Amino acid sequence: MKFTGRPIRIAGASGSASDRRHAIAEFARHYETDPVDVIIADFMSEFNMGSNAGRRVDQAENGMPAYDLSFLEAVEPALNDLAKYGIKLAVNAGVCDTKGLYYVVSKMVKSKGLDLKVAYVTGDEVLPAVQKALSGGQSEFRNIYTGGKLADWDFEPIYAQCYLGGLGIAAAFTEGADIVLCGRVSDASPVIGAAYWYHSWQRDELDKLANAFVAGHLIECSNYVCGGNFTGFKSLEQGGDGWTNIGYPIAEISAEGDVIITKQSYSTGGAVTVDTCTSQLLYEIQGPWYYNSDVTAILDGIHFEQRGINRVALLGVRAGPPPPTTKVGITARGGFQVEAWWFLTGLDIEAKAEMFEAQIRRLLAPHANKFTSFKFDLLGSSLPDASSQNRATVPLRVVAQARLADDLGPKKFAKPISDNIMQGYPGATFHLDMRQAFPRALFEYYVTLLPQSSVQHRVHLPWKPTARTQILEIPPPTLTKTYPSRQPSQAVTQTDKPIDLMNNFGPTVRGPLGWIVHGRSGDKGSDANCGLWVRHRDEYLWLRSLLSIETARELLGDEARRSPPLAIERFELPGLQAVHFLFRNLLDRGVGVTSTVDCLGKNVAEYIRSRHVDLPTRFLNRGKL
Incomplete structure (x- = not known):
């Protein structure tokens, strides 16, 4: 019809x-x-x-x-x-x-x-097709994010979907x-x-x-x-x-x-x-x-x-x-995770967090050799001269992962952490709901490619x-095209001559990028994709000149200071007045097993927009976002 x-x-x-x-x-x-x-x-x-x-x-x-x-x-x-x-x-x-x-x-x-x-x-559902091709040597099933081989993966596949x-x-x-x-x-x-x-x-x-x-x-x-x-x-x-x-x-x-x-x-x-x-x-x-x-x-x-x-x-x-292939997600049992939350208020937040971490690491030392991940994250900062106690309070998150649930049991995580309160920092307080401190199952997710003809x-x-x-x-498509494994990327904007931001865009004032720049980010496996765009054409000339790969690395702060360095890909979308970044493996191992609170990568753009840069005052005169 x-x-x-x-x-x-x-x-x-x-x-x-x-x-x-x-x-x-x-x-x-x-x-x-x-x-x-x-x-x-x-x-x-x-x-x-x-x-x-x-x-x-x-x-x-x-x-x-x-x-x-x-x-x-x-x-x-x-x-x-x-x-x-x-x-x-x-x-x-x-x-x-x-x-x-x-x-x-x-x-x-x-x-x-x-x-x-x-x-x-x-x-x-394609796990048999993947296993057959792997055992027959027809594909190494490289991970599209990390480049690793499926045969070298540390986990046993239980399911695969294309x-x-x-x-x-x-x-x-x-x-x-x-x-x-x-x-x-x-x-x-x-x-x-x-x-x-x-x-x-x-x-x-x-x-x-x-x-x-x-x-x-x-x-x-x-x-x-x-x-x-x-x-x-x-x-x-x-x-x-x-x-x-x-x-x-x-x-x-x-x-x-x-x-x-x-x-x-x-x-x-x-x-x-x-x-x-x-x-x-x-x-x-x-x-x-x-x-x-x-x-x-x-x-x-x-x-x-x-x-x-x-x-x-x-x-x-x-x-x-x-493409002649389609994306495949392979699932494996990835172990277990536990976490606990403490609250720090007022003065000396950083020092309180350091004291707490030193105490907990000592208490958990007999068990930590079984942990595959063990992190302390201070989330936010206390407002100076805050109008209420809550606005002067900062959460501290402790998270651990291990292959076996027994290695994260109450006597090896929850109890030692809660038992620390009497020797704790000034005002030491833990969250009364300790359900997250008991092991929950994790599922690893490995992303690769499978020929459409195998589906x-x-x-x-x-x-x-x-x-x-x-x-x-x-049937699969008869007309296909094999594309390069990596998308086109340009480290800096392509112009006839370098742009001097100060001279070409007038006086500036220091402030958050997000006063004039929109942003949106999210997860694709372990990668974070992040687009930043502006409302006016002259703002776009400034934005694409400002946002090189190296500037993006600086704006990401501590997250980008890794060894080896975080891989970043960049391209421009002139019709959208946007610059787009792909931050490779920024999100740990993906949403199902990440140990970060930004499990979906949605706040990557919000963090970048909060970072301070030199903003042309004539753009600010149009009104802040």
């Missing part, structure tokens, strides 16, 4: 398993005043891929589901309106047990007496599916699949696919593109629901691949602007080449244009063939009359 006359409207109703639960039902309920054709929702992350992999492997013993339970809470109140209005739904809530989720959703649909056809997509493209979803819709349940499809694949189905695109229409791919990443994180996690958040406070109910996005994609990003028309807070779209895009990317199993989007010319209130056009995306991408259509028609095979 080919739809003509208007673009498809795709709603982004969830950005993670931690999102609010109401958006699927809300989009469906408001169909008559704000129609959408397809609702997509993202429930997966590298963290719940690892934790649910453990549940899946242990399922026979513990009976715990390895799909996302919050999806069931979100979809149940929406089902009647999905059926009433013929709205399609595609989600990756299957996580590590998509077939199991299918049975639960089918039962839910049947209990309501609805005629909704539920399909599910498989092929993302990232599937969107054509299985498209095929399911073409065959009449109303709801398509997936596991690890890429975050943008539901949008690619929906647009491909609606407009009857072909695989070789790469420009259209690339635009749908970028549109998918703009809306798959739900509120982010509407003002969530946005450094211009203060501008969103006034009007309507302001901060209290940030709205959810809609992508309008034409048959030609043109994209408009908008949001719910009914009363919600937030906004869709050039800056909110820039923020979401910069958070997702790691370089000018943006890979998917169906297409590669080339972003060096990307830009946005405001087309009205809460309407932004996506422009300048170019396309290349997809059995299948769509299951259980309502079909025969076994032969119930499964569709989705």
Whole structure:
């Protein structure tokens, strides 16, 4: 079936398993005043891929589901309106047990007496394919972040998932599916699949696919593109629901691949602007080449244009063939972690922390040789002459990891730490809730590449009359391109002659970079990606000249002073007036096992924006962010 006359409207109703639960039902309920054709929702992350992999492997013993339970809470109140209005739904809530989720959703649909056809997509579970290729010497399965070989990894793989493209979803819709349940499809694949189905695109229409791919990443994180996690958040406070109910996005994609990003028309807070779209895009990317199993989007010319209130056009995306490989996340049991929190108040915070650390290291010395990680982190600083005791108080976090839970048991961590209070620093106080001081399981996550030809991408259509028609095979792409293992990077801006910042931009004043510079960062495995951008063209000339790789290293502070030095990659996006950095392995070993509090890397940009530099006063005269 080919739809003509208007673009498809795709709603982004969830950005993670931690999102609010109401958006699927809300989009469906408001169909008559704000129609959408397809609702997509993202429930997966590298963290719940690892934790649910453990549940899946242990399922026979513990009976715990390895799909996302919050999806069931979100979809149940929406089902009647999905059926009433013929709205399609595609989600990756299957996580590590998509077939199991299918049975639960089918039962839910049947209990309501609805005629909704539920399909599910498989092929993302690839541990046997990885093991076969490894034992046969067909691949070393190099870690895309560290470069290490899988055979040298210190952990035993228990599960592996690859990232599937969107054509299985498209095929399911073409065959009449109303709801398509997936596991690890890429975050943008539901949008690619929906647009491909609606407009009857072909695989070789790469420009259209690339635009749908970028549109998918703009809306798959739900509120982010509407003002969530946005450094211009203060501008969103006034009007309507302001901060209290940030709205959810809609992508309008034409048959030609043109994209408009908008949001719910009914009363919600937030906004869709050039800056909110820039923020979401910069958070997702790691370089000018943006890979998917169906297409590669080339972003060096990307830009946005405001087309009205809460309407932004996506422009300048170019396309290349997809790579012959797809990303694979391999999970292993990584040991256990414990932590404890203490509070320090008022004067001599640094000295108090030093005293505490010296005492605890001595108390735990008999056990610390079994620790694989052992850190003390002072979080923040006390305000001078603070207006309240709480504002003069700083938390101190102690965290330890070990391979075995017994090596972190109460007698080897929690008890010695709490027993230190009588000889402690002035005002020594620990957090009364000690649950984090008891071992919790960690899951290591190793990211590599697998040929798409090794993946059995299948769509299951259980309502079909025969076994032969119930499964569709989705072949890998025939046209692919092998890209360099590292993205293009430039250490400094490329200009005809060096720019003297003081002379070219006038008088300066010392202050936080974030007074005039937006920022957004996030995690990709153990890497942190960080985009910084400005509002005006002359500010961009200053920003790209200021932000060299070496300046970025200085702004990162102690985190960048490593041996060997932290690897940093940099590229510019002139259309977005942005400079983007990839900080290699900044985030320890990834969200599932990191010992840092910024487990998702979202505060990397906020820290950089807080660092002081020489700011041209003429930029400040335009108003601070």
